[in-house]
Amino acid sequence: MTSASTRTRTTRLPRAERAARTEALLEQLRSCTDEDHREQLRGELVLVNRGVAEAVARRYRGRGLAEDDLAQVAYLGLTKAVARFDPDRGHDLLTFAVPTIRGELTRHFRDHGWAVRPPRRVQELQGRYNRVVDDLHQELGREPTDRDVREALGLSEEEYAEVSGAWGCFTPRSLDQPVGGEDGASLLNLLPDTVAEDPHAVSDARVSLAPVVRSLDERDQRIVFLRFYEDRSQAEIGAELGVSQVQVSRLLSRILERMREELT
Template sequence: MPVNCSSPRQRAEREAATQELLRARVVAVDNDERQQLLEKVVELNLEVARGIARRFRGRGAEDDDLEQVACLGLMKAATNYRPETGVPFIGYAVPTIRGEVKRYFRDCSWTVRIPRRLQELQGRIARVLPLLVQELGREPTPMEIADRLGVDCSEVREADAARGCFNVLSLDRPVGAGDGDLLLADTVADDEDPHLSRIDTIDQLGPLISALAPRDQRILELAFVENWRQADIGADLGISQMQVSRLLTRILAGLRQRLEPIDIAA
């Protein structure tokens, strides 16, 4: 069973093997056996956790720490997952692992506890500060920063007073030699890259599509891989264009419903 899955078929095989191990764990009565099955699930899906950790690199945390947190998230997902819900394991594990990594950045990397709003404001200040310096030709005052961000000056002063509480790399740190005035903040996106979410969705869709009826799989392939018109799909299947439209609506609605985050933790 491949653990580094690069094709929909391999991902479907990994999902099937994972489900088999988890079902066996449900009925196992020996604690040692249950633990061994859990470890096999984690080992089988380890690359999923590592892949998520890689997507959060370059944001100030050590790579090893990110991978460890992601693996703990995978262990949590494998422990709490319930096969009887019908939700694919990958569909439960990915948001669980990603949530653990985000919580690590939000909670675990601060040596002194400060309000989350100040954590977020520090990031906003770090992003806008180079622009203001360039525009003004000098360091901006707290009032000028506050005006640009649309916040009270007192909040800017409060956030500035809390600087240094973050125990990883500062957003004000230069990226490196040869990069001019480029700061770490300039290289970190304001929001999570939407392409990363797309990759996660594709990973989750594999087992769902494999479980569809052959005709439904054929319709999806012709519509979204071959880019056929609905009329041509209908001619190929011997049905009308209207029937194809209704079938596509039903298939996509079912996939969306299965992809919605569902809390199946114990």
């Protein structure tokens, strides 16, 4: 069993040392025929490269999901990549592992978040963003910084913040937040009574609501985002959308009614 002190030490290896230890472990893996020993070597490979998984996970912070959860998902992606990697092919492990880690994080956002469709311009930039990050990772031999990516994309700080901030999903601050006044409907009202009565079911409720939110058109998603994530008042939402507070109230009622129908 690897000690906690060893685990901490191995996640902070300098890049050159990490690369050398990774190659040495891969070399052992190439010549090893004992499956138990091979599994041990794979575990060491994961341990040595945990810092890479953590660096990838840090790029997804502040997007509605817990940082500890993101780190665990990144570790899972790294573990899967190491298990699938064929050292006999001679490819760099991290070139194979980093996209696998990102894919695992993307699926986690899809399954546990509330995807809000960004504007088409931002979606197109996000496609370039993903390609540039992969290219820079291979070129630099490390996870690129935000500045590296921004400069490669030729974006201003404001444009980059819009692209990176929109990547992923949002999670509502509270499922039982009323839409209107104290007696107004809430997202929790859309769900079966057993969910409202069981606080442990709230996480499952978010997963149930996610595909329903994704089915809304762009304006309706924006309204849900402003009301339940940013905690905007109906008057503030109306000012942003250019409609009256009464119209916002009607729009919210219609949106919630549609969501209720899709959940039943």
